[in-house]
Amino acid sequence: MDFLIKTLGAIATIIVAFIVGMLYMGINRKITARVQNRVGPPVWQNYIDALKLVSKKTSVHHGVMQHLAPAFLMISSMGTLLFIPILRGQSWFPNLSYHGDLIFILYFMVLGSLGMALGAGQTGNPNAAIGITRGLSQMVGFEIPWVMALVAMMIQYHTTSISDLMAIQQQHGWLMFQNPLAFLAAILAMLGMFRYSPFDIVGAPAELASGPISEFGGKYLGLMMSSGSIFAFTKLTLYVDLFMGGASNIVVLLIETFTLYLIPMLYGLVSPRYRTEQAIRYFWGWPTVLGLAALVYSVVI
Amino acid sequence: MINDKNSQKIVDIIQNFARKHSLFVLAYGTGCGAIEIPPTMTSRYDAERFGIRGAATPRQADVLLITGYLTTKTVKRVIRVYEQMQDPKYVIGFGSCTINGGMYWDSYNTIKVLDRYLPVDIYINGCMPRPEAVIEGFIKLQKKIMEGRAEGAKHYKENLEWYRANQKKVLGPTTPHIQEYNW
């Protein structure tokens, strides 16, 4: 019985994440259009796109790694989602959240990128390989301030578990006010994590022809789009859990995640694109200084 | 139950609806007509409100938009790009040059009638057509898709030999690299 509820809860979580993530992407397109003084597509445009992509009649692949690349991507998006507490104090949504901690999640989030990288590598398209080397380099860039922010919180509260951090925030208030430096470092790292401008060096349609996904079409692209939207929701929920104390119901969760989502989106709208080394140096500049400051702050506190 | 004729009809309607409202366009900027694409896509005319957006590679694209004349060198690439697209796929011929050669009608190195080499679903005439006309053309294509009549790819598949013969005729001995058709 317990197992059944857990399984249903997991499926419900994934469906909610898919719907919300897709909606956010749609709102992103709408807001982008409004900023550019356009009407823009309807907010449900992304659902239509995904439906069209999976109902394509044919799909070509260059081998088994490309064929399985969406499955690898889904491991890190769905899997990570299942190990993060979605709502506070709900019996349906904690899923597996007591069975993994922050350091585990840091590494688990990478598995999909690696599988995706191998799938894109197998296509033999040079654009794909170039995009991947850029993406991996950028990841080394933004992981440094991101880990610094997380370590700062871990040593401040002597826990590495997300649910413990959420419980602590119930008593002491949101962590974004308790350790604002860590929050700032994490937010700056999030800009790189979401890969919107100015850090969209991986996909860069104008120079790399969408980079790693340039050989993926039809159902592969559809699944990757779904995975991307689930992953976006996962990351936003992780941020809400860590810095905003988690949400007690779904409405609060939506408001908080959307507010966070606005940051990379609006920052991207007014930014051109960095070169790779500029992006890496950006992350190793002020975000890392902020991260170090957050570490010092946590030790002193 | 899935293979039932009525349920297949419903599935078709849903799929056609999705295809109609989500057109990823690979704008093949061959001729001068390519200059009309940026205003069509950007703020002034905003084609994205109809679900039309650019695609970066043929693997992701639904519509191949051929903007203007095609030289014999270009047509080789265009054919390859078309064959790399995933089914269902549509071709829009843009400007008079794709219809009858336009001002290049007696040129020695351009093709005149695009329909002899690729199955064109919609022509947009004019030299050059304004963005309004381009959007009009897209809407026509959407209507055709919804009615299930945009079957250019099927036609190409069925008459592959005829198309291949035409292509060979114009490309001459430079055709060896056209690989097999990617269904």
Added chain:
Amino acid sequence: MNIIHITLGILLGGAILTYFANKISGVVRDLMFISTIVVAAALFFIKMTPDTVAVFNLGGITLSLGMNHLGLLFSIIILGLAVLAGFYSLPYMKGKDNLGFFYMNYLLSIFGMMGIVMSKDLVSFFIFWEIMTWSSYLIVVYNGNKANKIGIKYILFSALGAYSMLMAIVMVYSQLHSFSIADLSAGFTTMPASYQITIALLLITGFAVKAAMMPLHVWAPDAYSNAPMSYTAMFSGALSKMGVYGLVIVFVTMVSHLPQNFWVRETIAWLGAITAGMATIYAIFQDDAKKLLAYSSVAQLGYIITGVAIGTEISMIAALMLSIVHGMFKANFFMVVGAVERQAGTTDLTVLTGLIRKMPWTFFSALMSAIALAGIPPLVGYVGKWMLYESLISNGNYILVIVIFFASTAGFLYVFKILYSIFLGQEEPEFENVKEAPALMVIPMVIIALLLGFFGAFPGYLLKYIDNALVVMGYPVSQGKWWEMTTLFNAWGNKVSTDLIMYTTITVFVTIAIVLFYRWKNGRYVSTKDISLSGEMPKEDENYSFKLDFYKPFERAISPLLRYKISKYYNEFADGMEAFFDWTRRIYNGNAQTYAIYVITFLVILLLIANNIFTV
């Protein structure tokens, strides 16, 4: 006559017999070699019980050997890898010259390693250590003239390590009048503090050479990449762990008893972390698969050294766990590269391309090793990394954890590079006739790959042995406190359930794979020449794979760091020494009168000093 005599006797006898069997025929030699390893390993694992002791009398010297749980843990690495790499070695080395010599040294180095982990006194430890060093040196130079210079580098550093070790042993004897390791750990606190710190530092230097710690690592990349790959699997997987074994003993029995805080732990931990970071960066820019893996080995050993140096209970578990797992996946990776070298004829990453369809099983084991190397769950490489981070964070080494994390994240770059360059990318007509490696080479690789997955879900099977070893070293029982069969705990009581992670991963992966395989016939395989690149059509002999300057943007971003290369300083030091000795040659100018002046000057100085001394 007990199992220790028998194991060592079989290994030594097998080594000599293999050498002479080579004179009879190649088949006899191969059979001799492999049966020696298999029989020794089988007898060892069936019969060996901890607390067995044995005594050898060699003339006037008595060597006392014995087995405890720590030794048992390391002998699992040694003999397990020896069996797998031994089978792998047969087809890999087929047709090469001088194989009797190679296999003899192979067995001798196993003999040396087994002797080390069973030594109970410092003399036998040193003897076996030298046997191991020399046999591995002979294998490093096995590849001929090109390797001689590399071999000199290796033997120079090993000699440096051996001399400092010998000096430490002499100092121990002068203080305690005993060579026994048990006496040393018991009597260490009775020594003067200056002796304590000197002995500890000398021993650490000796072991750090083998474990390739930062200023002493210069020999490692060349030596690893120039030995035959079937031996490098042992070299990097097991032989380097002897340095770790020594460091564990030094840190547990000596450094933890140092009366004052000499910053030994902090220094070594930081050196380990810097080793990890710098070696990772060098690995990223290597264009040869062997070199890349060699630098990667140095980096991974850096994590282990850090874990040993921190020396808390969980970091010790982490270090030992990483030792075992590194032995598994790095041996596997070197075997993969060896298989590729044998089948495709090169290990140059800019030349190799698109072998995945030709060598699928090799790719599978490379992929599993890569995931384990990167420390990504659900494979077992993750367990050790997780424990290391937890120990560093809960122990207060906050900056250290950032450095290690940087090294680990940057590790993804070279992991992807080696997988992509060898197996992925466009296929090349040059490699059209490449076949999968022979079964004897593939099976050991696949076994290790599957074990990596199994221990990822049930790390308890490995942690059990580590726990026993830690108890021997005086740590409390860790089962239940730090780990269960499928759960890991940190200092603050947070946990990770490895089996649930594995099940979730498999469930999601299989579900999506089923979705992908649904309507399989609508999908179609196209060759890697059929790519959408501006409507271009690559000709048969054209290859568009991205190979050169693979991480150029990253290189530009970290270019300030790349200016510091340790080997540069060694080279400058060597040049300086050469110039100095060149200068000293002027003293010997061949003129008898000059020599007479030297003698007289020397005598005068001596008299002056003597007068001074005796009058005072």
